[in-house]
Every structure is written in C-alpha cells, then in structure tokens.
Amino acid sequence: MSEEEQGFVIRDKRGRSEPEASSPPLSNASTAQAGFSSESSHAPHPPLSFSSFVFSLGTSSLMLMGESLDPQQGAPPMNLPQAKEIVDILSLLEE
Template sequence: MGDDKEQGFVIRDRRGRGEDAPPPAQATTPPAAEPSASAPHHDHDADPHTHAGHLPVNFSSFVISMGSSALMLMGEQLDPQQPAMPLNLPQAKEIIDLLSMLEEKTKGNLTPDEQVVMKDMLYALRMKFVSLTSGKSTLHTP
C-alpha cells in the first residue's frame, strides 16, 4: 500500500486498422511502472492531436466517430469480425439529435470539407433511422 508508483492503463482504438497494421500481440505488453529515460512517456514535440498509427483528431473525425456509433446502434455491423450490437434506436436518435444541434451551433464556423462531412453523415443517419422506424414494407413495393 505504500507504493507511490502510479499504475496506469492503456486504451487501444482498433478502428480504422488496415491490413498493414502491426499484429495485436503488441497490445499485450503491460505498461512500464516508470517511464525510462530512453522512451519518454509524452512526446512534447509531436502534434497533440495525433496518435501513433491513428488518424488525427479533428472535427471531421469526431463527426465520423459519433456517426459510426449511431450506425452500430441501428444495427450496422462496421467490422464483420465483431458481433453486432443490439438495436438501441433511442440512443441512436440521441446521437443524431446531438449532431443536429452541433450542426446548428457551428453554422458559419466550419470549413467546406467539415460542412460536407456533417451534412452527409446526418443525411445517412436520418435515412437509416427513418427506414428502421417507418417499416421496410414501403421501401420494397414493386
């Protein structure tokens, strides 16, 4: 109990992992109790918005992350190797509503690319939500 060393934890995001990614065997290495002098814990020269092997964290990646979560809650299986999540339409609608509010609050402050990502994501989410809540029988009429 008198040990003053912090025991941390490691979060590894495997989204966006391509074929070239290193095998997951590296993920089993426990974190060191103390950072060594040759491998500093924080790299102050690196961009704080990027992580090794991951896309940069920016507005568009945030919108895509939120949208992906909503799609999974609506039954989309984004990774065929992972089991599908159970439907949770109220939570998916909450994410859609949050993105709608964010679109309204950021109007005039987004780059053209960010506007396109937001608009396209909201359109896809709304269409999926409507198709799930209105019944699919009207979509397959001959």
C-alpha cells in the same frame, strides 16, 4: 476488546513499484499472441479534428442502430433511444 471483535486488517498495496509475485509479468510472446505488439501501441494516431469527431458520432449511431462494421462479428445489440440522442446531437451541430 477481545480478539473476536477486532475484525480484519486492510493492507493497501497500491502505489508499490514492484510487481506482485503471484502474477508473473507478460512476455513478448504472450503479448504477441494476444494480438498486441509494442510497435502498434506506439504508432502515431491521426490528428484529432472536428470532422473526425463527427465521423465518430456517426459511426457510433450506426452501431447503436444495429449496423455491423465487421461482418464476422455479427450485429451489435440495438439501442435506438441512444442512437436517436446521437443523431439529435449531430443535427444540433449541423445548425
């Protein structure tokens, strides 16, 4: 086999414990600028319950129907067939 037919070499770098030199690690200032802080990432989440699951489904269906939760962001795109599926799931759960 000649060198032209040999192709290319794949080097898998997954699983390495050391970060790549081309991407510098993020500093605390850059994560704070992005709106994330280490304190908020470790904040306790509310306990999961059936009512929070149902509330989440209801909120998702409202957003899929074009309801905006934040007036500054504008209306999300509508997806009525998917909203109908969620409403059908909620009515099944009600039975």
